[in-house]
Amino acid sequence: xxxxxxxxxxxxxxLFFIVSCGQKKLAADGYYFEKETFTRNDIQVSIVLxxxxxxxxxxxxxxxxTAASGKEVAAFSVLEINEPKCTIxxxxxxxxxxxEFIGHELVHCMYGDWHQSQP
Numbered sequence: 001x002x003x004x005x006x007x008x009x010x011x012x013x014x015l016f017f018i019v020s021c022g023q024k025k026l027a028a029d030g031y032y033f034e035k036e037t038f039t040r041n042d043i044q045v046s047i048v049l050x051x052x053x054x055x056x057x058x059x060x061x062x063x064x065x066t067a068a069s070g071k072e073v074a075a076f077s078v079l080e081i082n083e084p085k086c087t088i089x090x091x092x093x094x095x096x097x098x099x100e101f102i103g104h105e106l107v108h109c110m111y112g113d114w115h116q117s118q119p
Contacts, residue, residue, distance in 0.1 A: 028100040037112030043084040045109055047102075049092040059089050075101035077108040 024032035050056045053072050060066060060073060067073045075090035075098075086109035090102055107114060 027104075029104045031104065031115050031118055033107070034115050034117060036110075036114050037116075040084050040110055043086055043109055045106065046085070046087045048087060048089045050089055051092060051095065053091075056089070056091065063089075074098050075105045077105040079109065079112065 026032050048059075050059065056073055057067075060076065063076070063078055065073075065076055074096065075088060077089070078087045080086065088102060088105040088109065090105065091098070093099070093102075
């Protein structure tokens with residue numbers, strides 16, 4: 001019985017390992033890194049703290065952005081095409097602390113549109 005149990009466990013772990021090798025690891029924000037559209041190591045980053053979702057919705061509209069269907073936006077970034085400047089708009093962490101979103105947007109500042117096939 002012990003031998004069958006051990007073989008079963010080994011088989012399960014082997015299958016799990018094989019299946020998981022082909023999958024991208026999702027970060028806490030639900031995204032994985034695909035491919036950068038550019039690389040900027042020296043950038044000027046500005047942060048705009050947003051008070052609530054209503055203000056975030058207005059800012060999204062001002063920058064011709066929309067939220068994915070049924071989702072609220074916690075942060076977004078606006079990149080300057082010809083200059084190494086980037087502005088991150090985010091819900092104030094004193095209101096809603098979600099550090100994964102500022103990290104996500106900072107990676108946009110550094111690498112551009114790095115998750116082209118993810119919404």
